[in-house]
Amino acid sequence: MVIETVFYATIFSMVTIKELEHLATLARIKLTEEDKASLVKEFDSILSYVDQLKKVDVDIEGSARVGAVKNAVRDDAAMQTSAEDRERLLDEAPDREGDFVAVKKIIAQDIKI
Amino acid sequence: MKIDLKNLTIIKAHDHLVKGDFTAVELAMEYINEIKSKNADINAYLEVFGDALESAGEADKKIADAKARAKSGNGSLGVEVPLLTGIPCGIKDNILIKGHIASASSKMLEDYHATYDATVISKLKTEGVVFLGRTNMDEFAMGGSTENSAFGPTRNPHDTSRVAGGSSGGSAAAVAMDGALFTLGSDTGGSIRQPASFCGVVGLKPTYGAVSRYGVMAMGSSLDQIGPIGKTVTDCEIVFNAIRGQDQKDGTTISPDTYKKSSKSSKASSVEDSGKRPVIGVPRHFLGGDGIDPAVLKVFNDSLESLKKKGYEIRDIVLPNISYSLMVYYIVMPAEVSANMARFDGVRFGLHKDGKNGIEDYFESRRAGLGREVVRRILLGTYVLSSGYYDAYYNRANAVRRMITEDFNKAFESVDVIATPTAPSPAFKVGEKTNDPVAMYLEDIFTVTANLTGMPALSVPCGMATKDASKDADVSGGRKADLPVGLQLTARHADEATLFRVGKELLGEL
Structure with missing residues (x-):
């Protein structure tokens, strides 16, 4: 019985390496093989803990809300930024050209449209 | 007079400052010396600000101006000087102070300089608070021991072989080691209260929406709140009253009527x-x-x-x-x-x-x-x-x-x-x-x-x-080991x- 349980846990992890790789791609995070191996184990221990929620009898319809808080929104209008503030913001960018944040070319040259 | 940091509270310090027993610069200097002697072991502070004494000097000027006005018969002194003028504090490293680094204890933001003040910082600046430095934390506030800091763990002033708690471990330890009269932390799942408990100090997680989060780095947006850590409940109450209030810049702000x-x-x-x-x-x-x-x-x-x-x-x-x-x-x-x-x-x-x-x-x-x-x-x-x-x-x-x-x-x-x-x-x-x-x-x-x-x-x-x-x-x-317990x-x-x-x-x- 004990052996079976261990066997089960080893073979059927709650998240596979392949799934983990997919999640990492979605989240734009590079993982090493070592990371993946330990993350699969950690996911198992965390997910088997939170999985206890599945036994709660609850209607999952309805929205998330904290207390009586309502979203406070401002008018959808352009706001003035001082030249000094703009400079401060642009200065934090790793790469800039004039008043623009510079990034690498996104469309590759060999793609014909 | 000799400043007794251990027994100092905000009201006591305020009275001494107004009476002229010591100046805000002397008070700030005393705290900075304390930080210098203890921080190597505790690692509560990531940085002590070079402009701390300068802002203490400005606080002294405010107090002197208020005194001059009181002398000439325009208003009473107690009303003129806000309680927090000249009071030295530490700020968790995920709260923005314009021009200073705010790293959230992450390599990601190691060299990032805040481009604006968080609302809580603007409010404290108006009061004339002296910012001593930025305090250590779990990276982006994720953790319960401050061991996830990219810049080393914060240690508990009661026993340096133990953690200070987290994620606001630096803020709690700073108060416990007499490295600030109060500090600000942020609390997403206990990050103010648990380190306060571990370090034997008081910590408040206010009602969601009571304190503006404009300028604090978001972690769990339906959970995060900024709050004070201090030695006494009264100190935390004073700071809470100074930083609370509706803010147009916070999408989840509450008004005084929300819960009436x-x-x-x-x-x-x-x-x-x-x-x-x-x-x-x-x-x-x-x-x-x-x-x-x-x-x-x-x-x-x-x-x-x-x-x-x-x-x-x-x-x-x-x-x-x-x-x-x-x-x-x-x-x-x-x-x-x-x-x-x-x-x-x-x-x-x-x-x-x-x-x-x-x-x-x-x-x-x-x-x-x-x-x-x-x-x-x-x-x-x-x-x-x-x-x-x-x-x-x-x-x-x-x-x-x-x-x-x-x-x-x-x-x-x-x-x-x-x-x-x-x-x-x-x-x-x-x-x-x-x-x-x-x-x-x-x-x-x-x-x-x-x-x-x-x-x-x-x-x-x-x-x-x-x-x-x-x-x-x-x-x-x-x-x-005698270790503090929080209720x-x-x-x-x-x-x-x-x-x-x-x-x-x-x-x-x-």
Whole structure:
């Protein structure tokens, strides 16, 4: 019985390496093989803990809300930024050209449209 | 006069400053010297600001101006000088102070300079507060021990072999080592209250929306609040009153009216008006597990006994779904983390590492900039939000979250405040829980509920737990360790006043 349980846990992890790789791609995070191996184990221990929620009898319809808080929104209008503030913001960018944040070319040259 | 930092409070310091017993510059200097002698061992501060003495000088000028005005008969002195003018404080490293580095203890933002002031900082600047420096934390506030800092752990001033708690460990340790009169922290699942408990100081997580979050780095947006850490309940109350208030720049701000109607309709809410003692509820059914240290439970029970002797009614309450709180939290929080951390892309600000192309830049920058716990939570959040799992995890967690909130609302029909220990154990050893995420997460078991419900909660030091080598494996060499234990009080939405009242009773401040 004990052996079976261990066997089960080893073979059927709650998240596979392949799934983990997919999640990492979605989240734009590079993982090493070592990371993946330990993350699969950690996911198992965390997910088997939170999985206890599945036994709660609850209607999952309805929205998330904290207390009586309502979203406070401002008018959808352009706001003035001082030249000094703009400079401060642009200065934090790793790469800039004039008043623009510079990034690498996104469309590759060999793609014909 | 010689400044007695250990027994100094905000009101005492204010009186001395106004009387001229010492200047704000002298006071700031005293704190900076204390930091210099202790920070190498404790690592509460990541940086002491070069402009701290300059702003102390400005505070002195404000006080001198107010005195001059009072002399010429224009207004009384007490009204002219705000309580916080010249009071030295430390700020958690995820709160923006214009021009200063705000790294959130992450390699990602090691060289990032804040481009504007957080609302709480603007408010404190108006009061004339002196910012001594920025305090250490778990990276992006993710952790319960400050061991996840990219710049080394903060150690507990009561026992440097132990953690200060987290994620606001630097802020709590700074107050405990007399490295600031008060500090600001942020609290997503207990990050102000648990380190306050470990370090023997007072910490407040205000009502969700009571303090503006404009300029604090978001972690779990439906959970985060900024709050004060101080030596006394009165000090925390003073700071809370200075930083609270509606703010157009905060999308989840509350107005003074938000909770007015609901508190009037509830039966036991007239405590303040009637002058009656608040009724204290205790969810005994939740305190019996083996996860809770008997030494903590003993100190907790002794404190309740002392309140009973003072005439407080202690009532057993049942919160039927409270045991699900931590599971709900560890679904909702990573989900929100994965969304909030998407902004760190190496393009607009923060660390940039070059890859082969634009998309590789993201992978390389995030890999180099983000630590293990942050990566773990981003991936976990991505998982619970991904198609096929969204209903099973995220929607279900939100539904249970509503049930837990209803349980608390119901309990508050018969009691005014709910008491539990703040944390299941006193400060643990550095390294003890770093390899077991679930053991570390269990630290938050009593604190996450206030974040899930949005209710205010206060941790007050209520005694010391004695650990010795004969029965505790984590005490070595026949040594004894006396470690602080915190008692947590939770109140109705927007009812911080009741927390302060019972907290002051516990600390003998009434």
